[in-house]
Amino acid sequence: MAGLNIENLTKRFDDVEVLKGVSLDVADGEFVSLVGPSGCGKSTLLRIIAGLEEQTSGDIKIADRSVAGLRAADRNLSMVFQSYALYPHLSVAENIAVPLRMRRLTATQRLPLVGRLMPGARIQADTISQDILTAAERLEIAHLLDRKPGQLSGGQRQRVALGRALVRDPAAFLLDEPLSNLDAKLRVQTRVEIAQLHRSLNATFIYVTHDQVEAMTMSDRIAVMMGGRILQCDTPEAVYDDPDTIEVAEFIGSPKINILPLTYGTDGQLSLFEQGLGLRGTGRIDGAVSLGLRPEALHLATENAVLRGTVAHSENLGSEVFVQVDIPGLENRVTLRATPSQRAFLRVGAPVSLGFDALAALVFDGNGHRVRGIQVAPRSATEVA
Amino acid sequence: MTRDWWKHLILILGVIVVIAPFYMMVSYSFKSPGEIDRGEGGFFGRQELMIDPRCVALRDPSRDDIAAAADRFPGQSERQIRDALMAEAEVECSMHPVVFNYSKAFTEAPLLRYLLNGVIVTVSIFLLQVVVALPAAYALAKLKFWGREAVFGLVLFCLLIPVHAIALPLYILLAKLGLTNTYAALVVPWTISAFGTFLMRQFFMTVPDDLIDAARMDGMGEFAIVWRVMLPTAIPALLAFAIFSIVAHWNDYFWPRIVVTGNRDLFTPPLGLREFKGDGDGSFFGPMMATATVIVTPLIVAFLIAQKRFIEGITLSGMK
Structure with a gap:
C-alpha cells in the first residue's frame, strides 16, 4: 500500500487538451473519488495513473517513486473496469489467478501442460490457489469459482473483477465506474460493500464516477473535475457545504x-x-x-x-x-x-x-x-x- | 405454395449445380470401367464381379510355373495346365468394382504418402499463418502507431493480387534459393496470409479495449495478450480461417505442380490424381474418382464437425 502524488499532469489528444495541469495528492489508505460530468478527463486521468495512457507532461509518483515510463504491469496497481473486462474463456478461479500467475510464475512455469512440471511450480500453484480462495471468500464468490463469466449475473461479474483486483497486494486500487452497469438496488448494496472493503483492506482507492451520490457516500475526499481541471478536492462535507466555485456547487447535490x-x-x-x-x-x-x-x-x-x-x-x-x-x-x-x-x-x-x-x-x-x-x-x- | 417458392427453386438449382460433380465422383468411384464408359448402373453400379485384366496379365504363367504346377494336374498337357492356371488367376483377380477402385487408389500410387504430405503441408501452412497473422491483426486492430491505416490499406491491396500473377517470380526466387522440390517450397510462400490478417483484424476490432487493458494491468506483455487473451476469444474466427486456409491448400493443384517437378515423395493429394491419367491405354476413371473421394472426405468431415462455429466465425458474432 502506498500514497500517490500527481504533479501538474497534462494530456493532449491531437489538438484537444483533455487534462490541463492536474495536481492531486492521495495519502496512503485514502479513498479519493474523481467525480465530474462525462468528458471532464477523469477516466483519462485514471488511465494515465494506471499506465495505460501516457501523459503529455507532468509526473506521477507512487510511494514517492516516479513511475514515468513504467509499463502498466510494472506499476503494481490494480484496476476494476466499468465493463469488468473478465477473460471470457477462463473460469472465475482462473480469472482471479491471472495477475498472480503473471507475477509469481516464471515464463516456463506458465507454459501450458509442461509448466506444471517445472521446479517450484507446484508450490507456487498451491499458494496461488490458497490466495484465490481467500479473495473469493472475502467477496462471497467461493461457490462460483468453476463457472465461466458468461454464466454469471452482472453483480457476480463485478465481484469477480474486484476479486481479480484484490487478490494480489497492489500499491493502490483504481476503480473506473465499477457500479454503473449494475441495477439501482445492487448499486446501493455494492456501494456499501466497497466502502467496507476499503476499510478492512486499509488500501489506497482511487474511484472514478460520474455519480455524485457514489462519491459522497464512499470517499474520504472528493476531487471534482471539470474541463480537464480539478476544481476542488476536499471531504464530501466540505465539497457540499462549502464549494469553491459555482460549478462545484451545481454539480454536487441532488436536486x-x-x-x-x-x-x-x-x-x-x-x-x-x-x-x-x-x-x-x-x-x-x-x-x-x-x-x-x-x-x-x-x-x-x-x-x-x-x-x-x-x-x-x-x-x-x-x-x-x-x-x-x-x-x-x-x-x-x-x-x-x-x-x-x-x-x-x-x-x-x-x-x-x-x-x-x-x-x-x-x-x-x-x-x-x-x-x-x-x-x-x-x-x-x-x-x- | 408459399410466396417464397421461387427462392427455394433458385436454391435447389444452385444445390444441383454444386452437388452434381460430387455425385459423379462418388458414383464413378463405385462403378466398373464398362459401366462408366456406357453410363449405366445408376448410382452404385451393379457391383457384378469384374476381372482386373492387369492382375491377370501379371499372373500369366511362365514355363517354370507350369512345370511346378504339373504335380497338381497329373496327366494333363502343358496347354491344359496353362489354361487351368489362367482360370485360377481369373478367379483370384475377380472382384467387385468398388473394391477394385478403392484398392487401386491405394496400391497404384502411394496415396497414404500423398495424404501425409497433404497433412504436413496444410497444417504447417496454417500454423505459420496463425503465428504471423495474429500478432499482425492485433497490432492493426488495437495498437496505435504511425501509418497504421496505410499498412492496413496494403493488407487489403494484397487481397487483390491473384496467386497466378506472382507465381513465376516466386518460382524463380525459390529456384535460385535451391528450394524447389522441398516441403519449404510448398509451405513458405503461403505463410503470410493477407486474408488471415484481415479476417482476424476484423474480429479483434470487436474485442473490448477494456479486456486488453485489464490484461496489461494483470502483467501481460503484448505478445502474451495475443496468445493468452486474443487467441482464445477468437477461436470461432480462427476456425473459419482454418477452413479457408486448409481447404485452399489441401486442394491446391497449381502451386505444388509448379514447385514439385520430380520428387514423387513430395506429391500432395491433388498431384496424386495425375497418376490415374492414362496416357495411351485409356484412363482409370474408377480408381481416379476413388482417390478423389478419399482426398475430399477429410475436409467434408472436418467441415461438418466445425460447421456451427465456422458460421459463427464468418458472421463475426464472437464476443457479443
Missing part, C-alpha cells in the same frame, strides 16, 4: 442547488429583487453576483418573503418532497425540500412564500468563484422573511 441573481449595492448590501437580504459583502466583488441556496436551506415562510411564487411541480420521494416553484422574474424554477406533512400546502398552482437560512447562503461572484466573508446582519441571522 441541484438553486442559483438566484443578486445585486451588490455600493454599501455592501446584497439584495434580491431590490430587497435587502441582510447579507453584507466586504470589499469588491466582480461581475454579476449570484446566490446559491440548497433545496434544504429553503423553507416555507409566512407572508412577505422575498421569494414568492406558485408550485409548478412536486416530487414525493416518501421521506421528503421536492417542490419546484415558479417565481416571477426568475428564469429557472426554485427547488424546495419539504416534509411530507407539508404536502397539503403544496398542490400544483398553490401560492407559496419561501424563506431561507442566511447562514447556508452561498455567494458567488461573476466568474463563478465563491465570495467568502459574507456578514449576516443580526436581525436576520436565522431567517429572511
Whole structure:
C-alpha cells in the first residue's frame, strides 16, 4: 500500500487538451473519488495513473517513486473496469489467478501442460490457489469459482473483477465506474460493500464516477473535475457545504442547488429583487453576483418573503418532497425540500412564500468563484422573511 | 405454395449445380470401367464381379510355373495346365468394382504418402499463418502507431493480387534459393496470409479495449495478450480461417505442380490424381474418382464437425 502524488499532469489528444495541469495528492489508505460530468478527463486521468495512457507532461509518483515510463504491469496497481473486462474463456478461479500467475510464475512455469512440471511450480500453484480462495471468500464468490463469466449475473461479474483486483497486494486500487452497469438496488448494496472493503483492506482507492451520490457516500475526499481541471478536492462535507466555485456547487447535490441573481449595492448590501437580504459583502466583488441556496436551506415562510411564487411541480420521494416553484422574474424554477406533512400546502398552482437560512447562503461572484466573508446582519441571522 | 417458392427453386438449382460433380465422383468411384464408359448402373453400379485384366496379365504363367504346377494336374498337357492356371488367376483377380477402385487408389500410387504430405503441408501452412497473422491483426486492430491505416490499406491491396500473377517470380526466387522440390517450397510462400490478417483484424476490432487493458494491468506483455487473451476469444474466427486456409491448400493443384517437378515423395493429394491419367491405354476413371473421394472426405468431415462455429466465425458474432 502506498500514497500517490500527481504533479501538474497534462494530456493532449491531437489538438484537444483533455487534462490541463492536474495536481492531486492521495495519502496512503485514502479513498479519493474523481467525480465530474462525462468528458471532464477523469477516466483519462485514471488511465494515465494506471499506465495505460501516457501523459503529455507532468509526473506521477507512487510511494514517492516516479513511475514515468513504467509499463502498466510494472506499476503494481490494480484496476476494476466499468465493463469488468473478465477473460471470457477462463473460469472465475482462473480469472482471479491471472495477475498472480503473471507475477509469481516464471515464463516456463506458465507454459501450458509442461509448466506444471517445472521446479517450484507446484508450490507456487498451491499458494496461488490458497490466495484465490481467500479473495473469493472475502467477496462471497467461493461457490462460483468453476463457472465461466458468461454464466454469471452482472453483480457476480463485478465481484469477480474486484476479486481479480484484490487478490494480489497492489500499491493502490483504481476503480473506473465499477457500479454503473449494475441495477439501482445492487448499486446501493455494492456501494456499501466497497466502502467496507476499503476499510478492512486499509488500501489506497482511487474511484472514478460520474455519480455524485457514489462519491459522497464512499470517499474520504472528493476531487471534482471539470474541463480537464480539478476544481476542488476536499471531504464530501466540505465539497457540499462549502464549494469553491459555482460549478462545484451545481454539480454536487441532488436536486441541484438553486442559483438566484443578486445585486451588490455600493454599501455592501446584497439584495434580491431590490430587497435587502441582510447579507453584507466586504470589499469588491466582480461581475454579476449570484446566490446559491440548497433545496434544504429553503423553507416555507409566512407572508412577505422575498421569494414568492406558485408550485409548478412536486416530487414525493416518501421521506421528503421536492417542490419546484415558479417565481416571477426568475428564469429557472426554485427547488424546495419539504416534509411530507407539508404536502397539503403544496398542490400544483398553490401560492407559496419561501424563506431561507442566511447562514447556508452561498455567494458567488461573476466568474463563478465563491465570495467568502459574507456578514449576516443580526436581525436576520436565522431567517429572511 | 408459399410466396417464397421461387427462392427455394433458385436454391435447389444452385444445390444441383454444386452437388452434381460430387455425385459423379462418388458414383464413378463405385462403378466398373464398362459401366462408366456406357453410363449405366445408376448410382452404385451393379457391383457384378469384374476381372482386373492387369492382375491377370501379371499372373500369366511362365514355363517354370507350369512345370511346378504339373504335380497338381497329373496327366494333363502343358496347354491344359496353362489354361487351368489362367482360370485360377481369373478367379483370384475377380472382384467387385468398388473394391477394385478403392484398392487401386491405394496400391497404384502411394496415396497414404500423398495424404501425409497433404497433412504436413496444410497444417504447417496454417500454423505459420496463425503465428504471423495474429500478432499482425492485433497490432492493426488495437495498437496505435504511425501509418497504421496505410499498412492496413496494403493488407487489403494484397487481397487483390491473384496467386497466378506472382507465381513465376516466386518460382524463380525459390529456384535460385535451391528450394524447389522441398516441403519449404510448398509451405513458405503461403505463410503470410493477407486474408488471415484481415479476417482476424476484423474480429479483434470487436474485442473490448477494456479486456486488453485489464490484461496489461494483470502483467501481460503484448505478445502474451495475443496468445493468452486474443487467441482464445477468437477461436470461432480462427476456425473459419482454418477452413479457408486448409481447404485452399489441401486442394491446391497449381502451386505444388509448379514447385514439385520430380520428387514423387513430395506429391500432395491433388498431384496424386495425375497418376490415374492414362496416357495411351485409356484412363482409370474408377480408381481416379476413388482417390478423389478419399482426398475430399477429410475436409467434408472436418467441415461438418466445425460447421456451427465456422458460421459463427464468418458472421463475426464472437464476443457479443
